[in-house]
Every structure is written in C-alpha cells, then in structure tokens.
Amino acid sequence: MSETVFGAGLRVAIMTDETGWHTARLKKAFRARGVDARCIDLAACRIDTTWQPYGLALPGFGHTLPDAVFVRGIAGGTFEQVTLRLGVLHALRECGVPVYNDARAIERSVDKSMTSFLLHRNGVPTPPTWAGESAAFAQRVLMRETAAGHQVVLKPLFGSQGKGLRRLGASARGDGTLVPLPSLARYQQVAYLQRFVGRSAQARTAREAGPAFDWRVLVIGGRAVAAMRRSGGRGWIHNVARGAHCEPAELDETLAQLAVRATHALGLDYAGVDLIPPPVSSDAPDAPGASPLVLEVNGVAAWRGLQTVTPFDIATALVDDLLDRRLAATIPPTAPMRHASL
Template sequence: MSTAARIAVMTDETGWHTSRLKKAFRARGCEARCVDLADCRIDTTWAPHGLAIPGFGHGLPDAVFVRGIAGGTFEQVTLRLGILHALRECGVPVYNDARAIERSVDKSMTSFLLNRHGVPTPATWAGESAAFAQRVLMREAAAGRRVVMKPLFGSQGKGLRRLGMRGGRLAPLPSLAGYSRVAYLQRYVEGARPGFDWRVLVIGGRAVAAMRRVGGRGWIHNFAQGAACEPAALTDALAQTAVRAGEALGLDYAGVDLIAQHGQNPDDAGGNLPPLVLEVNGVAAWRGLQSVTQLDIAAALVDDLLDRRLAAPGAPLVPVTFAGGDASA
C-alpha cells in the first residue's frame, strides 16, 4: 500500500472523533479529508467514474471511513447511501459499507439478523399494525412482562418508551404517529441494581474494549443520556457475543450494546446465560469508551482499515478468539 493513501472520512460534523481519526491516519502516512456525503454527487458526465467527491477532483479516495451520515428526507438519505454503494462498486473499500450500515440503522433488520444467526437478543416485534402491537403489549403484560417501544431509526436512547402495567392498569399503546407509523417493540429486560448495560467495541472481527454504562435517565443507560462510563472486564461471554453480533450484520467495526439476562450474574457476564444484544451500532461513537480504556481506539480502527481492508479489499472478517482479560488494562 502506498504511504500516500488518500482517505475520505465521511461525516456531517467535525469534532473530537474526526480529529482523532485524522491524527491516526497522519501517523500512518495517509492524507485524511473530511467530506460530507450531502456534498457528494452522482454525475455521469464526471469522467471517469461518474462520482464527484469534494477534494478528490476527478479521482476517488483510496478508502472511505464512514463516521457520520446526516439525517434528512428519505430521498436524501437514499442518495447518500447510494454514494457509498457507488464507491464500493468502483472498488473503493468503504468502512463500514452501506449494506452493513443499512442493516444496523434499521432496528428491525438488526433484530431479524441477530435472531437468524442465533445471537441472543430479546424477543422483538416490528410492524405497521397498531392493533397487532396492542395485542403484543397485552400478551406480554398478562405474562408479567413489559416491552420497550423504540423508533425504528434512532440512537442515543432518544424516543424510548417502556410500556406495561402501571398502577394496576395497562397503559395504552402510544400513537404510532410519533414513530413514523411503525411499531418496534422489544421485550424489556430487568437489569441489575444500579442499572447498567455494556458497550463492547468490535473491530475487524475482534472485541477490543468494553465498558459499563451505569445510571443515566432512569432505565436508559446511554452515554448521551447521562450514564457514567466505567471500565469493564471483557469476558469471553461478552466478547464472543459481541463478535457474533457484528458478524451477523457484516460490520467492519461495531458498537454492541448488551445487557445481562434475568438471573445472570452481572459481574462476570458468563455462565450458562450469555448476555443479550440490545442494539448494534454501525456508526459507533467511542468518546465515552475511550475515557475508560488505554487502547487508542482511533488508531485501532485506522490500522484495521489500512491493514485489512485497504491492503486486501474484500477480505473477510477473521474473528480472533479472545482469551479473556480486562479491556481497560
């Protein structure tokens, strides 16, 4: 690989993450440029590729790191993902590529693929019928369980509603109008006290770091919702489950959110009850995780992109068996 590799970091905003990535690329002798997908275009008169990427003239970047995709209309987001698809068609390694991002952004597809690949995850229902969603809610409540209603597209713990019996009465299903007419329901898992979940970072088929997200806004433990980040031991159970989740969605790198099953020892996430995967983030932030681990996460991501994807485009993930240890060491 040439030491003068030119990398496009696709992002709709610059800041801490992009600064870390650009520094890591410079350390590897590469030129990294931040590009907003909204500024790119398909232009069949733009020889020779039919793609115009700002800052790269009539050429294309040697590789693309997807750090962020701005929200927008259905058409806008489709076009932005189309640019990533087109780059892949032109032979440019895209990390993560559009296919994997589409799977992870759509929570229903994430749940489907996790279940299809045998990755432990809570029972999930997704559909457009409010009547069916109400029946699910009633059935779960009758069994003494609660469900969580989430936006199909969403992140950082926004828009989550916990539904079930309240004051001896079943709370009604919220209007689907606030959820783009789609009901995505996931069985609620009662966590330990104080409440927490795990975030495990998977890079190139290997779990490399973990943390516990403790507290936050009630039962929602996202860093963006005020949860405190604590170092966590990266046990075999956590590592293996997170790696399998990333593989199920075809992600080069992934932030995997997990929670202990009811009755599982939350201190070791092992034994006969593996942790459950709640969500898989294909455009994962890592500022909170970086604060509790000595691993240079940006450098690890850049190394995987350059040494695995750019050196051998299309190379499959080769999971590394993790022998246990402390991710914060």
C-alpha cells in the same frame, strides 16, 4: 508490510455530517500513518454520469476517488436524501473503493428491525422483538406481554442515543392498569417493540446490590478489543449521551464472542455492540447458564465514552484495521494508487 511503509501517499475520505472530537482523532491517526485524510459530507457528493471516469464526484477529489472511505456519520433527512447518500457509498464500493463500514452493513445496523431479524437468524441471543405497521397488532402484543408479566419498550426504528424510547406495560401504580400504546405518529407509523429485560425486586435482593447497567463492546476487524459498563443516566436508559457513567469492564470470553457474532451477523468491519445482563428469575436468581442479550449493534459507533476507560487509542486501532486489513487486501504491492493513475 510495515506500518511505516504502507499508508504514505494514500488519500482517505472521512464521511461525516459534522466535525469534532471523533474526526480530529481519526485525522491524527491517519496523519501518523502518512495518510491524507479529509472530511466530506455525503450530502455534498453526487452521482454524475458525465463526470469521467467514474461517474461519481466527491468534493476535494476532482475526477479521482479516494483510496478508502471511513464512514463516521450520515446526516438524517428525507427518505430520498438518505437513499442518495447511501447510494454514493454503494457506488464507491462498485468502483472498488473499500468503504469502512459499507452501505449494506450500515443499512442493516441502522434499521433496528433488520438488526433484530439478523441477530435472531444467526442465533445471537436477543430479546423477543416485534416490528410492523399495525397499531392493532402492536396493542395485542402489548396486552399479551403485560398479561405474561412483561413490559415492552417502544423504540423509533431509526434512532440513537436513547432518544424516543418508551417503556410500556402495567401502570406504575401497581393496580394492574394497562398503559396503552401511544400514537405511532411520532414513530413514523411503525411499531418496533422489544421485551424489556430487567431484574425483579426479589432477584435484586438475592444478588449483590448494585445499579442496573449495560455493556458496550467495541469490535474491530472481527475481534472484540474493548468494553465498558454504563450505569445511571436516565433511569433504565444507559446511553452516555443521557448522562450514563462509564467504567472499564472485563472483556470475558462470553461478552467477546457474543459481540463478534453480532458484528459478523450484520457484516460490519467495526461496531459498538450493546448488551444487557441475562434476565433474572425471582424463583432462581442465581441459575447458571444464562447468556447476556444483544440489544443493538451500532455501525456508525461513537467511542468518546469508551475512550475514557480504554488504555489504547481507539482511533488508531480503527485506522490500523482499515489500512492493514481492508485496504491492504485490495491493493497489490506494486499497484499505483487510484489518484496517481489518472
């Protein structure tokens, strides 16, 4: 079905807690396909069993539902608030509305511990990770990793843009002093620890000198479509929000396959996959066969930084995948739209 035909007359809800650059790009891409796209805050939606016929009320849609939903942002809040907002997404799926990405996939990607578990379970290379509520266990992990010559990174279980990350291990003074585990109160009494993967000073001199970096790979509809290198920023944290510099990266087969496997492991329609170069041994800095490691998989990924080094319009690629793959598969050619059938 040609793009000029499929899309006209459809209505799509863009779920977001704030409007700006990303939502403007998405709305423009939807308009180019003849789709009426409107932004809705999940906090303004409600489950209402008296609201016929679906028991679900979305601002601007009356008693009807959108033909599809694009999840751009979910505001933080109490456990109950976030649960209800995700519940609305679950309810939309129960009503047969394609949700891109759906609630279950977002839950898996937002929870870093579940992301690590699923990556490991599906054989996707990722750093050793520990998550639990015991500060005593976390301290033992820290001591064991430090004794083995490793550092660990303490991260919020829910978080993004490099906020709240702390690197722990031997003191920077080089005297063997152990940096103690900080209070977990700031981390909601949950310790999520991941082995820090970096290059030793010896390994750095054995290879071409250059700043530390990571990769962001964008996967859409089961295909890796763009990649960039991020370097600089706040020391070892390479998020664009922290001032990292973006440059285009070659999307080789290894990066593409790892990113696609990671996205598939979490059941995401689209994802921003963060990868780091393989650990380098000071004994064999040029040893072949080492694989990059997947750090995180973002199910509500921003792409403003990536767009600056990508020749095609990312919002258009996302919209095309939603309409031509996800939505087209659910609507027979002769079927009326949800809002037109009532």
